[in-house]
Amino acid sequence: MIDDVYLKFPVEFVQFLNENQVDPAVFMQNDLPRFVRVNPKNPADKAQFLQELQQLNPEVQCSVEDLGWIKDFWAVSGEAKIVNTPSYIQGKIYGMDASSAIPVLSLKLKPDISVLDMCCAPGAKLLYLNDLLDESSSISGIDISQDRLKVTRSLLKKYNARNEIQLICHDALTWDTDLQFDRILVDAECTHEGSIKHMKKFTRQWGWETFKKRVMDTHVELERLQRGLLNKGCDLLKPGGRIVYSTCSFCRCENEDIVDFVVNSRNDMTVKVVEGEFPCKRDRSFMKFDPLISRTGGQFVAVLKKAK
Known part of the structure; x- marks a missing residue:
């Protein structure tokens, strides 16, 4: 039965759904x-x-x-x-939401490579990387928050991850390093409206009147951050390397538009088809997961490759 709270969407939210071609039924899944x-x-x-x-x-x-x-x-x-x-x-x-595994799997991991998780906290994807890679590969994670990295360290310790994972507390946008990596994951900060659990807070905690402030008014700064993170990731990628960009947002301005902007502003990156047989929507070369089709949280996944 559809929870009646989801039938009371404010005008701003309905407009947002229409602009991003999101089926309102996505937010009406209660089981x-x-x-x-x-x-x-x-x-x-x-x-x-x-x-x-x-x-x-x-x-x-x-x-x-x-x-x-x-x-x-x-x-x-x-x-x-x-x-x-x-x-x-x-x-x-x-x-770990099943859709969150797809960005990691889309890296096409193999032995003897270097991998960077650019927004690694709170650590579930970093732990998944650890489980999928053998000791011949190196893993690094960077996050701007020391507190969030403490959570990451605790998670890695609890699940007996290797001691050699390098955790770096720094703003990824200004990280000055000569290192380059074979694979990079950019699971960027976003508005989180692809998370049903997150969106229920508007009904149960925040109030729908705060939607514009919490989501719509944050886009300009978030898009600047997302473009910067993906572009920085491309700089840190080795020639021939593979980078995955993902968010849990439905917003085109946080997903396709970010990828298009970065690719069009450079001459060394191409968009590749995200491969795999998963229950999702395919749009251009991208994958989109949502509660209606995938029975998961929302997830956008894009793969880019750097010229050799």
């Missing part, structure tokens, strides 16, 4: 699953995890299902709390 990733180094048992959920969430009809389109991901009942389960406490699973 979405949540997702967990199984720690490959300390894997949880699915039957045991289900039993733990049932014991801790007796009021919820709990389920745990394999996600067929990404390895080691489970879809869990959306209302179930996972943080007090032994599997979570013991580091056997961690919460």
Whole structure:
């Protein structure tokens, strides 16, 4: 049943949806699953995890299902709390939206490469990179916030990530380094309106009257940041290297427009088709995930390659 709060969208929000060609039904999905990733180094048992959920969430009809389109991901009942389960406490699973795995997978990782996560905190994608790469590769993460990097360090420690991951507290836009990388992930700061959990805060916490201030009025500064991050990432990329740009926004001005601006302002970058068989919308060379089609949070994914 559609929650009636989503039928009370303000005019500014409806206009925003129309301008970005977003189906309002995206925000009317009330039975979405949540997702967990199984720690490959300390894997949880699915039957045991289900039993733990049932014991801790007796009021919820709990389920745990394999996600067929990404390895080691489970879809869990959306209302179930996972943080007090032994599997979570013991580091056997961690919460990560399935759509958030696609930017990492789109890097096309292989042995003996250098990888940079340019907006690495709070660390789930960095941990995923650690799990997918062997010891022959190097991993670095940069974030402007020392507090957020503390969270990242705690996450990496809990899940026994390698000690050699280099974490750098710095503004990525002004990071002065001679280093270059084979693969770079730019999961940029955005307005987060592709997250249903985030958008529900307008109803339950902030009030829809704050939508313009919290979303629309932030676009100019965010777009400047996003263009800068992607352009800086291209500078740090080795010739022949691959960079992935992603957001959890539905806004064209934060997604396609950012990619087009950077590519058109340089002569060394080309947009590549995002590869893979996933439940998503394809637009030009990009992938777009949303609650309606993918049953996940929103995610925009673009791949660029640097000329050799």
